[in-house]
Amino acid sequence: MYSSDLFDGRVALVTGGAGGIGRAVxxxxxxxxxxxxxxxxxxxxxxxxxxxxxxxxxxxxSGAIRACVDHVVARHSRLDILVNVAGVVSFGSxxxxxEQEWDRVIDINLKGTFLxxxxxxxxxxxxxxxxxxxxxxxxAKNGGNPRPWINPQEQDRASNIAYGVSKAGIGAITAYLxxxxxxxxxxxxxxxxxxxxxxxxxxxxxxxRELIPxxxxxxxxxxxxxxxxxxxxxxxxxxxxxxxxxxxLFVD
Ligand SMILES: NC(=O)c1ccc[n+]([C@@H]2O[C@H](COP(=O)([O-])OP(=O)(O)OC[C@H]3O[C@@H](n4cnc5c(N)ncnc54)[C@H](O)[C@@H]3O)[C@@H](O)[C@H]2O)c1
Numbered sequence: 001m002y003s004s005d006l007f008d009g010r011v012a013l014v015t016g017g018a019g020g021i022g023r024a025v026x027x028x029x030x031x032x033x034x035x036x037x038x039x040x041x042x043x044x045x046x047x048x049x050x051x052x053x054x055x056x057x058x059x060x061x062s063g064a065i066r067a068c069v070d071h072v073v074a075r076h077s078r079l080d081i082l083v084n085v086a087g088v089v090s091f092g093s094x095x096x097x098x099e100q101e102w103d104r105v106i107d108i109n110l111k112g113t114f115l116x117x118x119x120x121x122x123x124x125x126x127x128x129x130x131x132x133x134x135x136x137x138x139x140a141k142n143g144g145n146p147r148p149w150i151n152p153q154e155q156d157r158a159s160n161i162a163y164g165v166s167k168a169g170i171g172a173i174t175a176y177l178x179x180x181x182x183x184x185x186x187x188x189x190x191x192x193x194x195x196x197x198x199x200x201x202x203x204x205x206x207x208x209r210e211l212i213p214x215x216x217x218x219x220x221x222x223x224x225x226x227x228x229x230x231x232x233x234x235x236x237x238x239x240x241x242x243x244x245x246x247x248x249l250f251v252d
Contacts, residue, residue, distance in 0.1 A: 002028070002032050002225075002228050002232070003032065004031065004032055004033060005032070005033045006032040006033060006228070006232055006233075007029055007032045007033045007034035007081075007231070007232075008033035008034075009033075010033070010034045010035070010080040010081060011034065011035050011036075011037070011072065011076040011078050011079050011080050011081070012026075012029045012034045012035070012036045012037070012079075012080065012081035012082070012083060012231070013036075013037045013039060013068070013069070013072055013079055013081070013082050013083070013116075013120065014026050014029070014036060014037070014038050014039065014082075014083040014085055015039045015040070015057065015059050015082075015083070015084050015085055015086035015112070015116055016039075016040055016059075016084075016085035016086030016087060016135075017036075017037075017038025017039055017040050017052075017054065017085065018038065018040035018041075018044040018054065019040065019044070019085065019086075019198065019199070020196065020197070020198025020199060020220045021085055021135065021193070021196060021198060021220045021223050021224070022038065022040065022083075022085040022086070023038075023220065024219075024220035024221050024223065024224040025083050025085060025220075025223070025224045025227050026038045026049070026052050027049060027052070027224070028221070028224040028225070028227070028228050029081070029083075029227075029228065029231070030049045030050075030051040030052050031049075032228065033051075034051065034080075034081065035051050035053075035076055036049075036051055036052045036053070037052075037053050037055055037068075037071075037072050037075075037076075038052050038053065038054045038055070039054075039055050039056070039057035039059075039068055039086075040054070040056070040057065040086065041056070041057070041058060042056040053075075055068060055071065057086075059084075059086045059108060059112030059113070059115065059116060060107045060108055060111060060112050060115075062115050062119075065115050065116055065119045066119055068119075069119045069120055069123070073123065078123075078127065079120055079123050079124070080124075080127070080129060080130065080131065081130075081131045081132075081133075081231045082116060082117065082120045082130070082131070082132045082133070083132075083133045083135075083227055083231070084112070084113045084116050084117070084132070084133070084134045084135055084170075085135045086108065086112055086113075087108060087109045087112075087135060087166075088104070088105060088108050088109065089159055089163055090104070090105045090159065090160050090162050090163050091155075091156065091157060091158060091159060091160055092155060092156055092160045093146065093148075093155045093156070093160065094160065094161045096156075096160075097160055097161060097162060101160075101162060102162045105162040105163055105166050106162060106165070106166050106169075108166075109163070109166035109167065109169075109170070110165075110166040110169040110170060110173075113134055113135075113170050113173060114173050117132055117134075117173065117177055117188070120132070121177070121181065121186070124181070124184065124185075124186045125181070125184045125186070127185075128184060128185040129185045129186070130181070130184070130185065130186035130187070131186070131187055131230065131231045131235075132174075132177070132186065132187070132188040132189070133189055133190070133191060133227050133230045133231060134170045134173065134174050134188070134189070134190045134191075135170070135190070135191060135193070136167045136168075136170045136171055136174075136190040136191065136192035136193075136242055137159075137163070137164070137167040137192055137193060138192055138193065138194045138195075138244065138246045138249055138250045139159050139163060139164040139167055140164055140167035140168040140170070140171055140192060141168075141192070141244075141250055141252065142249070142250040143164070144158065144159055144160070144161065144163070144164045145158040145159060145208055146158070150207075151207070154207065154208075157204065158204070158208060167192070170190055171190055171192075171242050173188075174188050174189060174190040174240060174241075174242065175240045178239040178240030178241075179240065182239055182240075186239075187230070187235065187236065187238060187239040188239055188240065189230045189235070189238060189239060189240070189241045189242070189243065190241070190242040190243065191223060191226045191227055191230065191242075191243050191245055192242050192243065192244050192245065192246065193218060193223050193245050193246060194212060194217075194218055194244075194245065194246025194247050194249040194250070195208065195209065195212065195217045195218065195246075195249070196217055196218040196219065196220055196222075196223055197217045197218070197219055197220070198220060201217065211249060212246075212247045212248065212249045213247060213248030213249065214247035214248055215247075216247070217247075218245065218246070218247055222245060223245055226243050226245045229243075230243065
């Protein structure tokens with residue numbers, strides 16, 4: 001689908017690179033010629049491919065992020081593409097959400113995304129080129145899945161308000177950084193998946209699957225395809241955009 005030399009000479013850092021979507025993104029980039037550093041928590045190391053190097057990273061730790069970026073540059077002398085995939089889901093009603101859980105989700109999903117962007121931007125500015133792709137969610141736009149008028153218990157197994165807020169904030173980071181960096185050859189975009197079959201969605205209620213017009217969950221490769229497009233030279237005039245990849249679940 002994408003040519004095998006599309007990213008020849010390019011170096012990519014993918015956070016959350018051991019997860020369902022992250023693995024697919026790493027493999028797709030590597031199969032198209034990029035050298036890829038797949039960063040994830042030590043406990044969840046990732047994909048096997050000669051061009052993919054797994055490294056340990058907690059995206060809530062700014063010092064560790066700087067060290068990771070330094071490692072990429074020391075090893076490859078450049079960093080062209082950042083894909084911020086690391087994230088956690090969180091379930092339950094607004095009434096049940098604890099302050100600690102709010103902080104955990106915002107720290108990983110939102111602050112982690114910003115800190116990684118902040119760490120790579122000086123390099124990209126100096127190079128006069130960069131591609132940043134953040135991972136949003138349909139839940140940033142559609143108000144999530146609470147349907148207490150149908151089934152008050154359903155929300156216990158569906159994403160909560162902290163998750164949607166973290167992903168909406170990622171849209172704001174994308175829009176802001178796109179403008180701040182546009183004149184430097186850098187594009188910043190978000191891919192916003194709908195429900196994708198992965199560890200994150202195994203517990204989703206069937207009733208929520210039935211709301212997807214294409215009649216199925218997405219697959220990680222379909223999210224990776226969107227990332228490849230936004231990382232490619234062909235998307236050079238697209239920045240600040242959120243690309244919905246959700247099977248028609250939410251259309252705007
Ligand atoms: N699966 C879906 O339906 C879906 C839908 C919309 C958006 N998303 C988003 O896509 C991204 C990937 O989701 P997935 O389905 O592959 O989930 P996943 O759970 O398979 O992968 C997430 C990865 O992030 C890593 N991670 C968590 N905390 C981290 C931290 N502090 N530092 C570094 N890495 C950390 C995990 O170890 C895991 O490997 C997430 O940001 C998620 O919010 C997923």
